[in-house]
Amino acid sequence: MLKQKFKTSGHPKVKLISSKQKGFSLMEVLIAMIIIAIGLLGFLSLQLASINSNQEGLARTQATLIGQDLAASMRGNRKFINQGDGSANVGNTYLNNALYNNCTTEPPQACNGAGANCTDEQQAEFDVWKVCATLSGFDGSVANTVDNNPMVGGEVYVSCADREGGDVDACSPGSTLSIYTYWLAGALREDVGQSQNIIRNARCDDFLPPEQGHDCIIIDIMP
Template sequence: MSLNKTQTGFTLLEILVAIVVLSLGLLGLAGLQAATLRNNQIAYYRAIAIQQTYDMADRIRANQAGVKAGAYNNLNTAIPADPDCVANACTAAQMAVADHSQWNNNNARMLPAGTGTVVSGANGSFVVTISWNENTEAGSTPQQFVTRIVP
């Protein structure tokens, strides 16, 4: 009598289990990739907001006559007409309007629903605020980056 028993079909079951495990792993990897892309986009928008804040700070520092005249004291989110100070000679106040126009046009172009404000603060400082919307897992979320500068 022979005790030689053979099993059939066990390797097929192992292959099916391996495919299920591999599929779950790939789904997890796809979810991780999607989260990474979303977080990279958020970091990109925040870097632009910081850059735009520094841009306005540099514009304010470059126009000290406009600062003394109060031309940068309360720049709101409305975008004024650009007086085109490249082609025309401008006063310090017109340069501040050009700065405001170019800056908020860039905010709107580079950030989703991007806007910026500048408000005069204590001791000759300015508060520069950039606002935009971020797409997070909770949906579209308004964000702000606020910086105080002293020209």
């Protein structure tokens, strides 16, 4: 058997192709950096949205607790609210909204604890002051900031749908009282249509306009 030997290196028509490793071009590096930057911005945006959502949830929870606590206090003092002669209801302390949002001094009588000996009117004054103190940082003298109170811009208002509007009572017995608890919303969310004002319960407009940026929860009770 004949064996043939081929020498490719010496063949006049065969050329060896040399392979050289090439790196990334500057354009490829720039494109990769842009893609990474966009991804990081998207991640940061999600983180900020999550933080804002958590803050809103905390504020809503605290507003609900404040409203429920005031509602429980009113039910506990229904004798004062529902006095049939109208003597207390003409100037019902629970309906004096200025007292909820301005508590520079403590009430004359501390009506908390089992040993408290207060009249119904003193109890109402203490209940209202307690709400105001909570809104202003729990002692009535601390500025209402996010450092001492996560519900920034908190305000409380109470209204009464008087069932007997022709009498002298501000809120006749058996009427429905509504507790409005407001807080300053963190930011507008354009992804859900909040381009100019926050989307909230239309009844929140009863005391504060949406332009001020407050959201609210409303609790209706009949003491």
